[in-house]
Amino acid sequence: MPFTHLMRSFTIRVRMIGAIAVVLMLLALVGGAGLLGMFRLQSMNQAFIDNAHAKSSMVSELRQTLGQMRRYEKDMIIFYEQPARVSETHELWKQAAAKVNEQVQALLALASGDDTERLQAIASHMDAYQKAFAPVAHQLEASGYDSATTADKVMFRAYAALNELDKAFAALVTDLNAQAQEASQDAQQAATLTIALFGAAVAIATVVVVPLTLLNMHSICRPIETAKSLAGAIAEGDLTQDVQAEGRDEAADLLRALVRMQESLRHIVGQVHTSTESISTASSQIASGNQDLSSRTEQAASSLQQTASSMEQLTGT
Numbered sequence: 001m002p003f004t005h006l007m008r009s010f011t012i013r014v015r016m017i018g019a020i021a022v023v024l025m026l027l028a029l030v031g032g033a034g035l036l037g038m039f040r041l042q043s044m045n046q047a048f049i050d051n052a053h054a055k056s057s058m059v060s061e062l063r064q065t066l067g068q069m070r071r072y073e074k075d076m077i078i079f080y081e082q083p084a085r086v087s088e089t090h091e092l093w094k095q096a097a098a099k100v101n102e103q104v105q106a107l108l109a110l111a112s113g114d115d116t117e118r119l120q121a122i123a124s125h126m127d128a129y130q131k132a133f134a135p136v137a138h139q140l141e142a143s144g145y146d147s148a149t150t151a152d153k154v155m156f157r158a159y160a161a162l163n164e165l166d167k168a169f170a171a172l173v174t175d176l177n178a179q180a181q182e183a184s185q186d187a188q189q190a191a192t193l194t195i196a197l198f199g200a201a202v203a204i205a206t207v208v209v210v211p212l213t214l215l216n217m218h219s220i221c222r223p224i225e226t227a228k229s230l231a232g233a234i235a236e237g238d239l240t241q242d243v244q245a246e247g248r249d250e251a252a253d254l255l256r257a258l259v260r261m262q263e264s265l266r267h268i269v270g271q272v273h274t275s276t277e278s279i280s281t282a283s284s285q286i287a288s289g290n291q292d293l294s295s296r297t298e299q300a301a302s303s304l305q306q307t308a309s310s311m312e313q314l315t316g317t
Contacts, residue, residue, distance in 0.1 A: 004215055004218060004219050007215060007216060007219045008219050008223075008246065008247030008248065008249050008251075008252065009247060009248055009249075010248070010249065011248065011249045011250060012220060012249050012250050012251065013250075015216055015219075015249075019212065019213070019216060022208065022209070022212065023209060026201075026204070026205040026208060026209060027205075029201050029204065029205065030198065030201040030202055030205055032201075033194075033197040033198045033200070033201040034194070034198050034201075036194075036197065037190070037191075037193065037194025037195075037197060037198065038194070040190050040194065041187065041190050041191060041194065044183070044186060044187050044190055045187065054110060055107060055110055055111070055115070055176055055179075056176055056180065058103060058106060058107050058110075059107070059172065059173060059176060061103060062100065062103045062104065062107070062169075063169070065096055065099050065100050065103060066100060066165075066169070068092075068096045069093060069096035069097055069100060070162075072089050072090075072092045072093035072096055073093060073133065073158075075089045076089045076090055076093065076137060076140050077140065077151045077152055077155075080140050080143065080145055080147075080151055081143070083141060083142075083143055086140050086141050087141050090137050090140070090141060093137070097126075097130055100126060101123070101126065104119055104122055104123045104126065105123075107119050108120070108123075114175055115172065115175055115176075118168055118169075118171050118172040118175060119172065121164075121168040122165055122168045122169055122172065125161050125162070125164045125165035125168060126161075126165055128157075128161035128164075129158050129161035129162050129165060132155075132157035132158035132160075132161055133155070133158040136151065136154055136155055136158065139151070139154075219247075219249070219251075220249075220251060223245075223246075223247070223249075223251035223252060223254070223255050224251050224254070226243060226255060227251070227254050227255045227258055229241075230243050230255070230258045230259070230262065231258055234258070234261070234262055234265065239262055239265055239266045239269065241262065243255060243258075243259055245259060
């Protein structure tokens, strides 16, 4: 495998350091995808809290204040026969009306686009309502009406302004609900995108780490297994193994060392074999010399015996 050969051109130490670096980069990729999505969701949630949620809360408070103002208005008509009660309730109405105006202005500071138009319409209708109700309130304080029914009838202009105010307020609430729904959809889309990015980062990390780890494992284990087989063959006396050591890593160095050891053992065995043959030849030559010497000695002894016999014969004569 070409890539395996390329990996084996580096030492195991370098490959391990490279693997750590790759894993760290992939972890940074996965963590970055998660953090990016988290920060985006946090930003969107904060924007929702600062804008849509804040306006919704202020609109709820405005609705409550408008309800209090209307209740004070009704109380003034109901208690028209009690001037002191009417005056007290009128002060509460003024406070509620002032609070409504403050809340509308606060909402205008946060509003944009159609919301600004809605709030400006609410402010305009609120002003018309206050102007229409002011003389009625003055007459109620002065007990200028015969009955509550009469006071209620002269409120038609104020009621008309209130009806328009209610329509504008309902339109504002509808817009805010639509904005909240849109913000919720954006948050859902952001969450889905975050999950997709995180899943893609995990998939990339898996695709990169698993094959590289398997290839690295193969590049380490295969030469070690070859070295193990070679060492086993040498231990059993087999010095005929032909092994090619490839690469420049520690496993290749180990395999080359075993190959050199096998070659050295071959040389030593060869020398021993040659010495054994030389000793065998020398032993054969020594044995042959001994045999020849023995034969010569026997011949000499025979000659001596013959000489002695001849001399005995000469002496006897």
